[in-house]
Amino acid sequence: MSLFTLLRLAFRVIARNKARAMLTVLGIVIGVAAVIAMVALGTGAQQNIAKQIASLGSNLIILIPGTTNVAGVRGGGGSSTTVDVDDIEALRREVKSISLIAPANRQQVQIVAGDANWGTTVQGTTPAFYTVRDWGVENGAPHSDLDEASMNKVCVLGKTVATELFGTDDPVDKWVRIKKVPFRVIGVLVAKGQSPMGTDQDDTVLIPFSVYRQRMAGTQRDQIQAAYAAAIDANSAQAAVDDMTAVLRQRHHLRESAEDDFSIRNLADIAAASREVSESMTLLLGSIAGVSLLVGGIGIMNTMLVSVTERTREIGIRMAVGAKARDILVQFLVEAVVLSAIGGAIGVAFGWWVARLLSDTTGWVTVFDPGIAALAFAVSGAVGVFFGFWPARRAARLDPIDALRYE
Amino acid sequence: MSDTPVIDTVGLSKVYATGDTPVVALADVTLQVHRGEFVAVVGASGSGKSTFMNLIGLLDRPSHGVLRLDGVDVARLTSNQRAMVRNHKVGFVFQGFNLLRRTSAMENVELPLLYAGVGARARAQAAATALTQVGLGERMGHMPNQLSGGQQQRVAIARALVNQPALLLADEPTGNLDSTTTREILKLFVDLNVNHGITVVMVTHEQDVAAVSRRVVQFKDGHVVMDGPPPETWTPAVEVPWRAAKVQGAA
DSSP states (O other): OOHHHHHHHHHHHHHHTHHHHHHHHHHHHHHHHHHHHHHHHHHHHHHHHHHHHHTTOTTEEEEEEOOOEETTEEOOTTOSOOOBHHHHHHHHHHOTTEEEEEEEEEEEEEEEETTEEEEEEEEEEOTHHHHHTTOOEEEEOOOOHHHHHTTOOEEEEOHHHHHHHHTTSOOTTOEEEETTEEEEEEEEEOOOOBOTTSOBTTSEEEEEHHHHHHHTOTTOTTBOSOEEEEESSGGGHHHHHHHHHHHHHHHTTOOTTSOOSEEEEEHHHHHHHHHHHHHHHHHHHHHHHHHHHHHHHHHHHHHHHHHHHHTHHHHHHHHHTTOOHHHHHHHHHHHHHHHHHHHHHHHHHHHHHHHHHHHHHHOOOOOOOHHHHHHHHHHHHHHHHHHHHHHHHHHHTSOHHHHHHOO | OTTSOSEEEEEEEEEEOOSSSOEEEEEEEEEEEOTTOEEEEEOOTTSSHHHHHHHHTTSSOOSEEEEEETTEEOTTOOHHHHHHHHHHHEEEEOTTOOOOTTSOHHHHHHHHHHHHTOOHHHHHHHHHHHHHHTTOTTOTTOOGGGSOHHHHHHHHHHHHHTTOOSEEEEESTTTTSOHHHHHHHHHHHHHHHHHHOOEEEEEOSOHHHHTTSSEEEEEETTEEEEEESOOTTOOOSSOOGGGHHHHHHHO
16 A cells, blocks of 8 residues: 555544544653753753853863862862962963963952942953953953053953943043052953853953052962963863973972872863753753653553554454555554654644743743754654554454454 | 366365364365356354355465365465455455445445555546446445445445456345345346356355355355255245246246
8 A cells, every 4th residue: 555545544544533632642742842842941051051151262271279278278279379470471381282371360359430339350361361261352452462561550341340330431541440559441341241150250350460460469479360271272172281280290399199289170171061961951851751752652552452452343354355464564553653743743843832931931041953853753753653563563463354253 | 277166175174173172163175166156155053154255265264175266275375375365366245244434435445456556546447347337336435324235235245346356255245134135236146147257155044045046055064065056946036047937937
C-alpha cells in the first residue's frame, strides 16, 4: 500500500474516535510542550550568562594576589600583597602569549561634583584596561599613555556614576573631586550592565594608574590588587595562564612544592564552567520533560492495544482478502505514528506558547530553538514507532481464522 | 493445463490437539474440483465441512496431506505466500458478509486490489466493474449499514471476484438472508458459474440451496460420505440450466 493510502486510512480511523485520540495524544502534547518550554528557558538562561561573561572582555585573564595567612587566619583572595608593579612590568615584558596587561587597584570613595555626591569605586588603571576589558567610551575619550606619563588628573566615569552626578547633562570637561583631589572628566564608559556575580559594573570611576599610586594608594603604592591581561587569542588563553604562572613563580622564588601565592584565572574556563552548569540544567529540565513524553508513549500503546482488540475482526477480513502480516503491522504502526505526530505538532505549538507566556509574565529570557522543536517532534514520532510496535505486532501475528471468528 | 484441477487434495487431514484426546476434524480427504464446477459442501455441524473450507481457503493449515490450488502445492507455504495465494487465487464470501464497517462498498471491493499492489485508478475501475457485475453499480458509495443484507452480500461477492480468482469460496452465503434474497444471491452464483465460468464451492446446510449446485459433497465425522450430483428428490431454490426440466416439472 502506498504511504498516501496508509496515511489516509490512519487519519480516517483516528477521526472516527476524536475524543479518544485527543485524550491519547494529551500525554505527548504535554511531554513535547514541556520539553520545548524547558529547553527554551534553559537556553535563554544560558545565553544570558554567556552575554554577561562576554561583557567582562574577550580572552580575559584575571590575576589576583594570593591569600594572606597570618597565624593560620587566611584572608580572602587579593588580601595579600604578593604581587607588585614590578611583577606586572615583568609579565608585560616576558610573557609573549599575552598582548596586554593592565593593573587595576581600587577603593571605595566618595565622589563629589558641585553639590552632588556619590559613593563609588575608583579604579586606577592603565589605558590597556579599555582594550583588555573590551570596554568602550561612548562620550569623550579614554585616558591615554600621555595622561599616565604626565600624571594628568583626569577620569572616565561609569554610566551609573555619570547619571548619579550629572543626570542628563554632559559630564565631559566638568570637574569632580575624589578624596579632595579635583579631576577633569574626559569620558563616559559604555554601559556594561551586571557582572555574572550581580554587581553593577557601571558603578565605577577610572583614573590613570600613576595618579592612583601617587594620590590614592597611601603607603601601598607598589602593591597590585588585581590585573587584567588579554591572551593573544582565545586558543592561547591556557598557555598564557601557564606562562604567567611560571614567570611569577620564578620571580617569587617559589619552590617546586610551594603553592602559588597568587591566582590566575582564565575567563574561558569560567565561561566554560558556567556554560556547563547551565547546559546540565537544561539537560535536567529537558529530561524531566522527556519522562512525560515517555508516559505519553505508554498512553499511545494502551490505545493501540485497545484498538487492535476492537478491530480483530477487521484484521481477520484484511488477512482473508490477502493482507500480509507486514501490511497489518505497517497499518497499525502508521496509525500510532500519526497519533503521536499529531501530539508532537500540538505540543510544539503549545510549548512555544508557554515559553512566550513565561517570558512575558516573568521577564525570563526564553529562546525558541527550531532545532529542538524539530527534535522534539521527531522524538514524538519515534515514540509512536516504539510504543506502537508491540500492539502492531500483536495485530500482525493474529491467525486469520481466529481473527475472523473473533466476536 | 486446462485440466489442472482447481482444488486437488490427497489425504488431507486436520487434527486439533485440544484437551487430552486429539480431535480429528478432517480425516484423509481426497478430492478434486475442476474448473467450472459448482460444488455444494453439505453436512451437519461438526462434520468437517467448515474445516475443509478453511483449509482450501488457506485460512487454516492442514495437519497432513497434500493440498494443491490451481496446480500449486500450498500446504507448506510461509504465511506471506499464503496471504498472496488468498489474494490472487481465492475469493471469499462469508455468512456474516464480513465487510469493513464505515467503509464504502467501493472501498470494500478495492481491498484485495490494495494488497495486490494495484494502483488507485485501476483499483477504482476494477471495483466499479465488479460492483456492476453483481448489480450494485448504483450504490458504489454506500456504506454497508446503508445497504440491505442481500446488497451487503453482493458487495462481498464483488470483493471476492475483483481479483479474478480461480475459485469462489462461499461459507453459508445465504445463511443470514431471507428466502427472496437467498434466491437473488443464488441466481447470481449460477450466473457467475454459467456465464463467466467461475468455479464455485459453497458450504450450506439447506437442501434447496445445495440442490442448485452441479455436485454435492457431503461430510460426516471428517469423511466424505457422498460425492455426486444432487439427488433427484432435492428441489433447487432457483432455476438452474442443468436441471431446468426438474424445476419445471416441480412447478
